[in-house]
Amino acid sequence: xxxxxxILSKLKAKGIVQPTPIQVQGLPVILSGxxxxxxxxxxxxxTLIFVLPLIMVALQEESMMPIVPREGPFGLIICxxxxxxxxxxxxxxxxxxxxxxxxxxxLRPLLCIGEVDMRSxxxxxxxxxxxxxxxxxxxxxxxxxxxxxLDNYRLALLNPILLKIMLxxxxx
Numbered sequence: 001x002x003x004x005x006x007i008l009s010k011l012k013a014k015g016i017v018q019p020t021p022i023q024v025q026g027l028p029v030i031l032s033g034x035x036x037x038x039x040x041x042x043x044x045x046x047t048l049i050f051v052l053p054l055i056m057v058a059l060q061e062e063s064m065m066p067i068v069p070r071e072g073p074f075g076l077i078i079c080x081x082x083x084x085x086x087x088x089x090x091x092x093x094x095x096x097x098x099x100x101x102x103x104x105x106x107l108r109p110l111l112c113i114g115e116v117d118m119r120s121x122x123x124x125x126x127x128x129x130x131x132x133x134x135x136x137x138x139x140x141x142x143x144x145x146x147x148x149x150l151d152n153y154r155l156a157l158l159n160p161i162l163l164k165i166m167l168x169x170x171x172x
Contacts, residue, residue: 007098010098050157055099074131075156075157085113
């Protein structure tokens with residue numbers, strides 16, 4: 001799938017040497033730009049299915065035309081809770097820190113959640129943001145106040161738990 005060396009080395013360091021069944025099915029689909037709904041048990045690697053393609057899209061966009069202030073995001077992950085958004089953001093950050101260490105373009109992620117000062121979030125948006133991990137409430141607030149735009153996004157993902165709630169309601 002042509003992942004850069006930093007991503008491959010991070011996967012190896014995490015003990016991931018072979019993709020899970022959901023990754024085997026999901027990564028090629030998402031990397032090819034197609035829509036998908038994936039269902040798998042907890043700890044089966046669903047987060048990597050959407051984080052890795054987002055990083056690849058952001059790298060591609062940044063290499064073609066570097067992001068300018070107030071531009072972005074190219075990728076958006078919407079999570080149903082602050083806790084899940086933080087966990088997802090940490091996965092994104094782990095890979096991006098390593099990418100920077102290997103000399104790749106500095107991709108800026110944003111954790112867009114309540115309970116975090118909006119001013120600190122806006123500082124990242126002002127510089128230009130590549131990937132946003134958000135909860136629906138804070139994202140709606142930022143968009144309503146015209147602090148951020150989704151004009152340039154190429155990939156939007158709903159965290160699987162949120163998707164389940166949307167499809168089946170809260171009665172799971």
